[in-house]
Amino acid sequence: MTYALEINGLTKRFGNKTVVDDISFTVDEGDVFGFLGPNGSGKTTTIRMVLDILKPDHGEIRLLNGLTAGQAMPRVGYLPEERGLLRKEKVSSILRYLGQLRGLSKSEALDRGLELLHRVGLYEHRDKKVEGLSRGMTQLVQFVASLIHHPDLIILDEPFSGLDPLNVQLMKEMLSVEQKRGATIVFSTHVLSDVEEMCERVALIADSKMVLFGDLRDIKQSRGANAVTVEAPSHPDNLPGAQRYAGRGGRVEYRLSEDLTPNTILKAYAEAGIVLSRFEQVLPSLNDIFIEEVSLVRQHR
Amino acid sequence: MFDSTGNIRIILIEEFRRQIRRTGWRIFTFGVPVVVFIAAFIVPIAVDAFSAGDVTDGDHxxxxxxxxxxxxxxxxxxxxxxxxxxxxxxxxxxxxxxxxxxxxxxxxxxxxxxxxxxxxxxxxxxxxxxxxxxxxxxxxxxxxxxxxxxxxxxxxADYTIFTVDDEGRPESSGTVQDQIVDAAPAFIFSMFLLMSIFVGSASLLQSVTEEKENRMVEMLVTSTSPVSIMFGKVLGLGAAGLLQIMVWMVAAVIGAPRISSQFESFSSLSIEFSLLMLLIAFYLAGYFVFAALMASIGAASTSVREASQISAIVIIPGVIPIYASGLIIPNPDGTLGRVLGFFPLTSPTASMMRIAGGTTATFEIILGLLTTIATGVLLMWLSARVFRAGLLLYGQRMTIPSIWRALRQSG
Structure with missing residues (x-):
């Protein structure tokens, strides 16, 4: 198996505090990978170790099929969590400079920078100084800087925070293009709807420790269904212990419990002679899983 | 792997470009020649114009x-x-x-x-x-x-001064006026030298701390090695400082004959080639010493304000020779001049002051220069490690043990 990122037993302490505690996971090549966790859980520290900005106390990191960070770095694109660019510099100059540092010639860097500015709708701002841009625009410039050298691995730390929905959509579309090109994308977030929309695999850390890692669908299925959705012209009244939530178009959702299984519900509809047009088990949302797991870790603290 | 040499070149050019486009740098660089121009060309014309109505030569x-x-x-x-x-x-x-x-x-x-x-x-x-x-x-x-x-x-009395060496041989040093005129270029250059070193190293400090504060450095260290960033910045800003010194030198060389021909008391004013060479050598040596220290301070600090406060510790020794000029110039081979001439943070300015005072100890001046160069090289090597370590201290409070741990990790 070829991995775009392989982390094994990663540990980092700041003084007496362990901020990343024995974390291991892998990211397949070409994947879009969500790295989740509440604020202060150790996501950014982990990313900084992956990028060799911080040195781990223990553990091993390999990128792009077995390379060290130093070897892989020219093929990695990175958007830091805390945004900032040289405020007195022109947008096109910064992109040209960062492009050159990532191995492009001066003209290639300039052309590629302008092309990316076109794509995010900032071409007419190319000669403006960064201090003249809004926060969202600065974030987009920094985002395109991370893509300027056609990286094979793109690591984004909270990429969508502070952006309006249109720009979030724009970034997602551009990342989708990068994935189709063959790039692997790893991003950290605590906005779980983004993960459900974009990622096939995820890792969740809480309080510095790894809580969950794997295929998102497998994780959900392993939890089992916690509700069923039923669409029918009418609904029986005699379902003991049922928590029923009415939806639109004759649809209701039942919360499952030990006394209320999918079979109990089906049987109740059959006995009442009601013909179902839809019956579906509902897997737990990532949001539910996140809250449950993080709460569990905090209870055991 | 990063192309370190290529990246040092890119950062060097970028820092040089940014520095020479700064308004402050331009005003400082071209303001000095303007002052020389005014002294050489405007003042004589003004003196001629106003002296016509002066009290000394009219029936007034x-x-x-x-x-x-x-x-x-x-x-x-x-x-x-x-x-x-x-x-x-x-x-x-x-x-x-x-x-x-x-x-x-x-x-x-x-x-x-x-x-x-x-x-x-x-x-x-x-x-x-x-x-x-x-x-x-x-x-x-x-x-x-x-x-x-x-x-x-x-x-x-109109004094002619003789200097007597250890064996009692006297040598004429000219009149008091001659001595002042002889001392002027080296004394003025010592001021400019220090200012240029401070401008360059302070810009370096600002550049490092700003990039660290606004997180640009995170994008840079994932594009090239910290050592390349440091060397690129030091060389780029040093080159801008060298250009500044050269602009001043050209202005001085053009202006000096004009000043000496216009003012009788400055008739013996001349700028020797060897002084210009020493000026450049001391600029480079002094700059590397200060730049290495500033890069370390910038990398180890968590904010621009903190870095500025700590950098005062380095800057204060640098200006001591200016305050002590009244003691060094009249007695260039005295203990104070010699000690400050060998100490790397004070050597560039103190040595220029000793030259202004007409020191005969050329060997000691060269030794002071070599000591400063050697210290500059050593500090650059150390600074590269501190620079890397400073980035490892990302977001942490700076303490001596944490710097030491980071230094060991960075090695």
């Missing part, structure tokens, strides 16, 4: 001598004698005179003279009184002394 001092002490003197240029007070005050009122002095009958016994002025300003800065005092000196001396002694009373 009048006097009335009731004592008769000036009777035997030939007429002085610029002085008009009046027969009575009324004639004199009338002339003063019309504006023909700047001042009117009346010597009373009992002048010799009292020394009292009446001074009539049209303006009511403070009399202390009015040079007509000094000019008339010389007239009175000549008049008093003329009563009893031959003319050559009168001249000596007016100008008692």
């Amino acid at each position: 001092i009048g006097y009335v001598d009731n004592s008769g002490i000036t009777d035997s003197l030939a007429s002085f240029p610029g002085l008009t004698r009046f027969g009575g007070l009324d004639d004199g005050t009338e002339s003063l009122a019309k504006g023909d005179l700047k001042a009117l002095f009346v010597i009373p009958v009992d002048y010799v016994s009292t020394g009292h003279v009446d001074w009539y002025r049209k303006n009511s300003g403070l009399a202390t800065g009015d040079e007509t009184s000094d000019a008339f005092r010389n007239v009175l000196r000549a008049a008093v001396a003329d009563e009893s002394l031959p003319p050559e002694l009168v001249a000596r009373v007016l100008l008692p």
Whole structure:
């Protein structure tokens, strides 16, 4: 198996505090990978170790099929969590400079920078100084800087925070293009709807420790269904212990419990002679899983 | 892997470009030649224009001598004698005179003279009184002394200075005026040298701390190695400083002959080639010492403000020779000059001061230069490690143990 990122037993302490505690996971090549966790859980520290900005106390990191960070770095694109660019510099100059540092010639860097500015709708701002841009625009410039050298691995730390929905959509579309090109994308977030929309695999850390890692669908299925959705012209009244939530178009959702299984519900509809047009088990949302797991870790603290 | 050499070149060019486009750098770099230009070209023209109406060479001092002490003197240029007070005050009122002095009958016994002025300003800065005092000196001396002694009373000594070496051999150093003129280029260069070193190293500090504070450095360290960033910045800003020094040197070389031809007292002014070479050598050596320290401070600090405060510890020793110039220049081979000449943070300025003072210990100047260069190289090597370690301390409070741990990790 070829991995775009392989982390094994990663540990980092700041003084007496362990901020990343024995974390291991892998990211397949070409994947879009969500790295989740509440604020202060150790996501950014982990990313900084992956990028060799911080040195781990223990553990091993390999990128792009077995390379060290130093070897892989020219093929990695990175958007830091805390945004900032040289405020007195022109947008096109910064992109040209960062492009050159990532191995492009001066003209290639300039052309590629302008092309990316076109794509995010900032071409007419190319000669403006960064201090003249809004926060969202600065974030987009920094985002395109991370893509300027056609990286094979793109690591984004909270990429969508502070952006309006249109720009979030724009970034997602551009990342989708990068994935189709063959790039692997790893991003950290605590906005779980983004993960459900974009990622096939995820890792969740809480309080510095790894809580969950794997295929998102497998994780959900392993939890089992916690509700069923039923669409029918009418609904029986005699379902003991049922928590029923009415939806639109004759649809209701039942919360499952030990006394209320999918079979109990089906049987109740059959006995009442009601013909179902839809019956579906509902897997737990990532949001539910996140809250449950993080709460569990905090209870055991 | 990163292309370190290529990236150092890219960062060097970028930092150089940014520095020479800064308004402050441009004003400072081109302001100095403008000052030299004004001194060399504008001031002589202005002096010519204004001196036409000056008190010293026009008929602007009048006097009335009731004592008769000036009777035997030939007429002085610029002085008009009046027969009575009324004639004199009338002339003063019309504006023909700047001042009117009346010597009373009992002048010799009292020394009292009446001074009539049209303006009511403070009399202390009015040079007509000094000019008339010389007239009175000549008049008093003329009563009893031959003319050559009168001249000596007016100008008692014009010194020629000799320096005696350890074996008692004297060597002429010219007049006091000559010494001032000889000292001027090296003294002025020592000021410019220090300013240029500070401008370059302070820009480096600012560049490092700003990029660290606004997280640009995170994008940079994932694009190239920290050591490449540090060397690129140090060399780029150093090159801008070198350009600055060279602009000043060209201005000085063009301006010096003009100044010496316009001002009689600066007629012996010349800028020697060896001084220019020493200026460049001391700039480079001094810059690397300060730059290495500033890069370390910038990398280890968490904010621009914190870095500025810590950098004062490095800057203060650098300006000591300026404050001590009154002690170093008159005694360039004294203990203070020699100690400061060998200490890397003070060597560039102190050595220039010693040269200004006319030191004969060329060997010690060269040794001071070599010591500074060696310290610069050593500090750059250390600074590269601290720079890397400083980035490892990302977001952490800076303590001595944490720096030490990071230094060990970075190795």
